[in-house]
Amino acid sequence: MTLRFHRKIYPRAAVVSAVETYGAVAQVALRKEGDYAVVEVEAGSPEDTAEVAGELRNWALGQAIVLRGEG
Amino acid sequence: MPATKAAANPKIKARTSQGVGFLSVHKSLYPNEVLFGTAFAFLDRCYVHLDVEDAERIRVELTPRAHSALSAAELTGEFKNELVNQALRFRLAKQTEKVRTMIVGRAIGEAQPDEEPVEGARTAPQVPDLPPEVAKLLAEEDDGLDFLDDPLGIAVPWEEKYGKKKDGEGAGKAPAGK
Numbered sequence: 339m340t341l342r343f344h345r346k347i348y349p350r351a352a353v354v355s356a357v358e359t360y361g362a363v364a365q366v367a368l369r370k371e372g373d374y375a376v377v378e379v380e381a382g383s384p385e386d387t388a389e390v391a392g393e394l395r396n397w398a399l400g401q402a403i404v405l406r407g408e409g
Numbered sequence: 410m411p412a413t414k415a416a417a418n419p420k421i422k423a424r425t426s427q428g429v430g431f432l433s434v435h436k437s438l439y440p441n442e443v444l445f446g447t448a449f450a451f452l453d454r455c456y457v458h459l460d461v462e463d464a465e466r467i468r469v470e471l472t473p474r475a476h477s478a479l480s481a482a483e484l485t486g487e488f489k490n491e492l493v494n495q496a497l498r499f500r501l502a503k504q505t506e507k508v509r510t511m512i513v514g515r516a517i518g519e520a521q522p523d524e525e526p527v528e529g530a531r532t533a534p535q536v537p538d539l540p541p542e543v544a545k546l547l548a549e550e551d552d553g554l555d556f557l558d559d560p561l562g563i564a565v566p567w568e569e570k571y572g573k574k575k576d577g578e579g580a581g582k583a584p585a586g587k
Contacts, residue, residue: 344461
């Protein structure tokens with residue numbers, strides 16, 4: 339599953355934190371494409387992949403909001 | 410009747426597709442602070458993803474968790490309600506910022522102890538809510554003692570008390586253990 343995080347909303351530190359956190363439970367790869375940080379997530383079954391991807395997105399968003407000081 | 414400009418380009422758009430709720434929020438309606446505060450509040454209810462739609466709009470994706478009691482449509486509706494709530498909180502915070510800063514600053518300032526003692530004040534420590542006789546006893550006990558006094562030699566380092574002397578003489582006699 340491919341996730342895209344726009345740099346204007348998600349600071350790089352937030353995405354990296356999410357990748358490091360969920361890299362322990364799934365295969366996670368990070369790369370940059372223009373204004374987006376692209377994360378590839380693979381966790382075996384489609385259900386598990388969707389769940390890990392969703393939690394990774396929430397983690398990244400939570401970190402982004404905290405880093406912005408708005409949480 | 411011709412369509413109004415607002416109707417042609419609403420500030421907020423919402424739809425659901427394939428079990429996912431989508432909102433498009435114009436920044437003039439809800440600033441980023443409001444949007445992020447709302448998104449933060451929904452992190453425990455569903456999966457939330459934000460993206461830049463264009464220079465003026467942010468797109469929000471709300472995906473229900475597996476076995477969630479809320480549908481995408483319900484989440485979308487709740488999100489719109491929470492946007493209003495967060496917008497009000499944001500407005501109130503801005504309106505009261507100066508007053509709150511003043512109150513906190515005054516509270517901190519008043520919590521600082523006075524640097525100079527008031528003339529004619531008693532030397533006894535100001536301990537509120539103590540019976541008068543207890544306060545008097547405390548004052549008498551403290552009168553003859555300065556905090557630098559060390560009658561039992563507790564603050565003297567062990568090496569200074571019992572260590573070897575520099576000219577090679579034997580060590581001081583340590584107290585016998587019990």
